[in-house]
Each structure stands twice: as structure tokens, then as C-alpha cells.
Amino acid sequence: MDFAWLLQSLLNGLSIGSVYAVFALGYTLVFSILGIINFAHGAVFTLGAYLTYALAVGRFGINGLLSDLSLPLTLPFPAALLVGALLSGLAGMAVERLAFKPLRRRGADPLLALVSSLGVALIVVNLIQYLVGAEIYSFPSDIFGDLPMAVIFSVGGKPVAVRTIQIILFAASMVMLAGLGWFIGRTRGGKALRATAENADTASLLGISVNRFILGTFFISGLLGGLSGTLIGVSFGIAGPYFGVSYGLKGLAVIVLGGLGSIPGAVLGGLVIGLGEAFLPPDMSSYKEAVAFVLLFAILLVRPQGLLGGRLEQKV
Amino acid sequence: MALLEVEGLCVNYGAVSAVRDVSLSVAAGEIVTLIGANGAGKTSILRAVSKLVTPRAGVLRFDGRDVTGLPPEVLVRLGMAHSPEGRQVLARQSVGDNLELGAYVRNDRAAIAKDMERMFELFPRLSERRKQSAGTLSGGEQQMLAIARALMSRPRLLLLDEPSLGLAPILVSEIFEIIAGLGAMGTTILLVEQNARLAMRVAARTYVVESGGIVLEGPSAELAADERVTKAYLG
Ligand SMILES: Nc1ncnc2c1ncn2[C@@H]1O[C@H](COP(=O)(O)OP(=O)(O)OP(=O)(O)O)[C@@H](O)[C@H]1O
Numbered sequence: 001m002d003f004a005w006l007l008q009s010l011l012n013g014l015s016i017g018s019v020y021a022v023f024a025l026g027y028t029l030v031f032s033i034l035g036i037i038n039f040a041h042g043a044v045f046t047l048g049a050y051l052t053y054a055l056a057v058g059r060f061g062i063n064g065l066l067s068d069l070s071l072p073l074t075l076p077f078p079a080a081l082l083v084g085a086l087l088s089g090l091a092g093m094a095v096e097r098l099a100f101k102p103l104r105r106r107g108a109d110p111l112l113a114l115v116s117s118l119g120v121a122l123i124v125v126n127l128i129q130y131l132v133g134a135e136i137y138s139f140p141s142d143i144f145g146d147l148p149m150a151v152i153f154s155v156g157g158k159p160v161a162v163r164t165i166q167i168i169l170f171a172a173s174m175v176m177l178a179g180l181g182w183f184i185g186r187t188r189g190g191k192a193l194r195a196t197a198e199n200a201d202t203a204s205l206l207g208i209s210v211n212r213f214i215l216g217t218f219f220i221s222g223l224l225g226g227l228s229g230t231l232i233g234v235s236f237g238i239a240g241p242y243f244g245v246s247y248g249l250k251g252l253a254v255i256v257l258g259g260l261g262s263i264p265g266a267v268l269g270g271l272v273i274g275l276g277e278a279f280l281p282p283d284m285s286s287y288k289e290a291v292a293f294v295l296l297f298a299i300l301l302v303r304p305q306g307l308l309g310g311r312l313e314q315k316v
Numbered sequence: 317m318a319l320l321e322v323e324g325l326c327v328n329y330g331a332v333s334a335v336r337d338v339s340l341s342v343a344a345g346e347i348v349t350l351i352g353a354n355g356a357g358k359t360s361i362l363r364a365v366s367k368l369v370t371p372r373a374g375v376l377r378f379d380g381r382d383v384t385g386l387p388p389e390v391l392v393r394l395g396m397a398h399s400p401e402g403r404q405v406l407a408r409q410s411v412g413d414n415l416e417l418g419a420y421v422r423n424d425r426a427a428i429a430k431d432m433e434r435m436f437e438l439f440p441r442l443s444e445r446r447k448q449s450a451g452t453l454s455g456g457e458q459q460m461l462a463i464a465r466a467l468m469s470r471p472r473l474l475l476l477d478e479p480s481l482g483l484a485p486i487l488v489s490e491i492f493e494i495i496a497g498l499g500a501m502g503t504t505i506l507l508v509e510q511n512a513r514l515a516m517r518v519a520a521r522t523y524v525v526e527s528g529g530i531v532l533e534g535p536s537a538e539l540a541a542d543e544r545v546t547k548a549y550l551g
């Protein structure tokens with residue numbers, strides 16, 4: 001165990017963990033306002049990665065219905081990331097309109113929305129497969145223009161590398177987290193959002209348009225999902241239309257571990273799981289995908305409400 | 317012309333009928349009270365007026381305008397404020413933020429700040445606790461906050477559902493003094509109360525609700541002398 005390895009793992013863990021946090025916040029926001037998990041969040045994550053890919057590269061791929069189609073223009077990566085995230089936000093709004101609102105309006109059991117959101121997720125994933133095929137996509141390596149691929153420095157004679165994408169992951173995540181924290185904690189809209197989350201009837205009696213805030217929440221949630229999907233896609237490649245499924249499960253582990261409905265909990269949970277994966281000894285790296293669930297299991301044994309969750313009685 | 321007119325209002329919860337063919341009106345500047353036994357349908361009438369429940373039938377007019385199809389958040393903008401039964405304060409937000417959200421539909425920052433100070437004068441107990449989260453207030457303090465929050469929208473019509481519920485006698489009379497004071501300043505109020513005696517003292521007119529319908533109505537002074545009322549509600 002040497003210092004360079006520790007530092008390298010810490011950097012890797014912080015960058016990937018911050019993306020987990022951003023992704024998981026998308027679940028948390030919807031959960032805190034509606035009290036349900038939006039199972040389509042992982043599909044929006046996938047969709048965001050594909051959309052940004054198409055916008056940055058200008059074509060859709062080798063296979064599927066859209067294989068011959070190419071876009072008339074390509075966007076520089078930062079613009080593609082932004083437009084891809086905004087489109088994902090719109091996709092999030094569509095999820096609310098299709099899977100959640102119709103049930104809510106009929107006063108159906110909120111749990112039913114779990115099933116309908118899962119249905120939307122399946123449709124999106126299959127549509128992606130139909131349109132662009134099931135291959136693995138990798139963003140071209142020149143996507144950051146003139147930026148170097150990595151910054152390498154040496155610690156105690158051993159190299160430590162920080163990839164450019166890791167810096168982008170971390171910076172983009174921090175910007176999103178800070179912006180969200182400011183909006184929810186400091187602005188009038190944020191207070192109204194919290195009021196809606198606490199009691200929708202009371203909020204409407206204050207003149208707050210509950211449905212508009214719910215729709216806005218799905219927009220932000222979709223935006224966070226699409227953004228994190230793209231960032232992970234750039235970092236590790238887009239592993240096909242089912243790309244979002246495993247991250248979707250990992251995101252659920254993050255929010256349960258951090259404490260359901262808690263925003264700081266989602267951030268902490270993301271970082272804990274990211275760091276846990278990064279500090280896995282190299283000879284155990286094939287168990288990486290299990291880390292989230294082992295941590296989840298271990299922490300729930302000690303704290304059933306998650307790291308920063310309120311006491312369980314209060315939730316019921 | 318009446319500020320609020322309700323005609324033929326019916327409310328159902330599933331197959332259960334809670335309000336049947338209720339008509340009532342409240343004139344601008346008037347305090348009107350609805351009294352009745354538990355489960356008579358008083359809360360349901362208020363909830364239908366502010367659209368927390370969608371009425372099954374009936375017409376609602378506010379200031380002469382048909383508002384039957386409008387959702388609660390729009391009615392607030394038109395000047396209706398509803399302080400619901402069971403002091404629905406936002407427990408996780410501070411007293412100050414609750415009041416600020418009461419003025420959510422307003423944009424006149426300076427006047428909002430002034431009104432906030434006025435609420436703290438009206439309810440000094442809240443003033444000492446403005447940074448405290450509303451969930452930590454006592455029941456009576458939460459009730460005051462719920463009323464103050466409704467007033468922060470500068471409503472033209474205030475719907476108050478059981479403002480004295482669960483309060484110590486001394487607080488009950490304090491709350492009724494405040495209601496009478498609001499009335500004296502010209503606030504229009506539709507008041508639902510278990511405490512019929514006090515409610516009829518502050519209200520110019522009274523409606524008696526029984527199993528979902530209005531069975532008696534008239535000037536409070538007259539009804540207070542009516543044997544049917546004294547026996548059932550003032551006894
Ligand atoms: N959400 C609901 N679902 C089903 N039935 C309801 C619901 N709310 C009220 N009711 C029923 O409607 C009837 C009227 O209730 P409501 O709350 O309007 O009475 P109330 O006059 O306000 O009573 P109280 O003085 O006890 O507050 C009651 O029989 C009640 O059981």
C-alpha cells in the first residue's frame with residue numbers, strides 16, 4: 001500500500017462518486033416531492049448519453065433504424081453536453097406526463113406509478129435499441145479539443161494520473177450540486193418546492209402551482225440523469241441500451257445508503273460508493289459492481305434509515 | 317353584491333355523500349359562521365370552496381365571477397385564503413418562511429415585510445420564534461401561525477376552519493378577539509367552528525349545517541335565541 005496508490009484512488013473515487021451523487025439526486029428530488037421512486041430515471045440517463053453522443057459526433061451509429069442518418073451539424077462537446085442534458089430534462093418531463101400525472105389525477109395508489117415508470121423505462125430502452133442498435137459506443141478521443149487527456153504528476157517517484165474527464169466529472173457535478181443547493185435552500189422557488197414536497201394541499205392553498213413544480217422537478221431530475229449518463233459514457237463508453245440499468249440500481253443503492261429523500265444523503269452516499277469502488281484492491285477489481293451493495297448491506301445493518309436519513313418512524 | 321356565492325354545492329367522497337345541495341353567501345366585509353356537529357360537512361364545504369376537493373355539483377362565484385372550474389392556487393391569486401382544519405403549517409420550515417410563503421402570490425417585497433411585522437405584533441408569541449421550525453411550535457402557536465400565514469396573502473375572503481380547535485380557554489378567547497378585530501378592519505371571513513357560542517358572537521350571520529345540508533340560517537342574534545339552536549349547539 002503506497003501513498004501514490006492511495007492518492008490515485010482518492011481522486012478516482014471523488015470524481016466517479018460525485019457523478020453518482022448527481023445521478024442519485026435525480027431520484028431523490030422526485031422521491032421527496034412525490035414519495036415514489038422514478039424507475040425511468042436510469043432510462044433517461046441512457047438517453048442523455050446517446051443524445052449527447054449524437055450531437056457531438058453527428059451520427060447515430062452503425063446499426064439500427066437510424067444508422068444511415070447523420071446530423072447536418074455537430075456541436076463542440078460542452079455545447080453537446082448542455083443540449084443533451086436539456087433534452088434529457090424534457091424527457092424527464094415526458095416521464096411525468098406519461099407515467100405519473102395520469103395516475104395522480106385519478107387519485108391512484110402512488111405505488112402504481114412505480115410500475116408505470118418501469119414501463120416507460122422499458123419502452124425507452126427498447127426504442128433506443130431499435131433506433132441505434134445494441135453496440136458499445138465510445139466517444140472519440142479528441143472530444144476535448146486541445147486539452148490533454150490527462151495530467152500526470154509523480155508522488156514519491158510513482159505516477160499519479162488525473163484524466164481530463166475526471167476533472168470535468170468532478171467540476172460539472174460540483175456546479176450542479178452547488179446550484180441545486182442554492183436554489184432549494186435560498187430562493188423563493190426553492191421554498192415553494194420544499195412546501196410542495198412537505199404537503200401538496202397546503203402548498204396549493206398558498207398559491208403554489210403544485211403541478212408546475214412537480215413538472216419542474218422532473219425536468220431537473222432528467223437533466224441530472226442525462227448529464228451523469230453522458231459523463232459516465234464519456235468516461236467508460238456507452239455500453240449499449242441497457243447501460244442505464246446497472247447504474248440505475250447503483251443509484252438506488254446510493255439513495256438508500258445515504259437516506260431516502262435526503263439531499264445531503266444522496267451526495268454523501270454517492271461519494272461513499274465511489275470511494276468504496278476506487279479503494280478496492282486491484283486484484284479484486286472484478287467485484288467492483290458488488291461494492292455498492294455490500295456497502296449498502298453493511299450500513300443498513302448499523303443504520304436502517306441510511307447515513308443521513310431521518311428516523312424511520314417519522315417517515316411512516 | 318355578495319363576495320362569495322355558493323349555489324347547490326354537492327361533495328362526495330367516493331360513494332359517500334358529505335355535502336348535499338348547499339347554498340350560501342358571504343357579503344364583502346361580513347363575518348359568517350357555519351356551525352354544526354362533528355361530521356356535519358362543514359370542513360367539506362370549505363374545502364370545496366377553496367377547491368381542495370372538486371365539488372360534484374354546484375356553482376361558485378367569487379366577486380361576481382364564476383370560479384367553479386378554477387384550481388386552489390388560482391383562487392388564492394384572486395384573493396381567497398383558506399386556513400385549513402388541523403393547522404397545516406409547514407413543519408419543516410421556519411415560522412418566518414411559513415409567513416413568507418403565505419405571501420407567495422404577492423410581489424410587493426416592502427409591503428410583505430411590513431405585513432410580516434404586523435403579524436408579529438398581532439401574534440407576539442410568533443415573533444419570538446420566527447427562526448424556529450414550525451413543527452416545534454405548540455398546538456396553539458401553530459394555529460396562530462396558520463391564521464397569520466393565511467392573512468399574509470392579504471385575502472379579500474378568509475376561510476377559517478376551527479381556529480380554536482384544541483386550544484386552552486384563554487387562547488380561545490384570544491383567537492376570537494383577533495377574529496373580531498380582523499372583522500372590524502373589514503376582512504371578510506367565513507368561519508367554521510365547534511364553539512358555536514363564540515362563533516355566533518363574532519359573526520353577523522350563521523348557517524347551521526346538519527348531515528351535509530343547511531337546516532337553518534339567519535342573523536346570529538336571531539338564531540342564538542332560537543330554541544332549535546340553543547338546545548343542540550349552545551346547551
Ligand atoms: N377524505 C374523506 N374521505 C371519505 N369521507 C370523508 C372524507 N372527509 C370527510 N369525510 C366524511 O364526510 C363527512 C363530513 O366531514 P367533514 O369533515 O366535512 O365534517 P365536519 O363538519 O367538518 O366535522 P368536524 O366538526 O368533526 O370537523 C363525514 O361523514 C366524514 O366522515
Ligand SMILES: [Mg+2]
Nearest residue numbers: 358359360401
Ligand atoms: Mg371539520
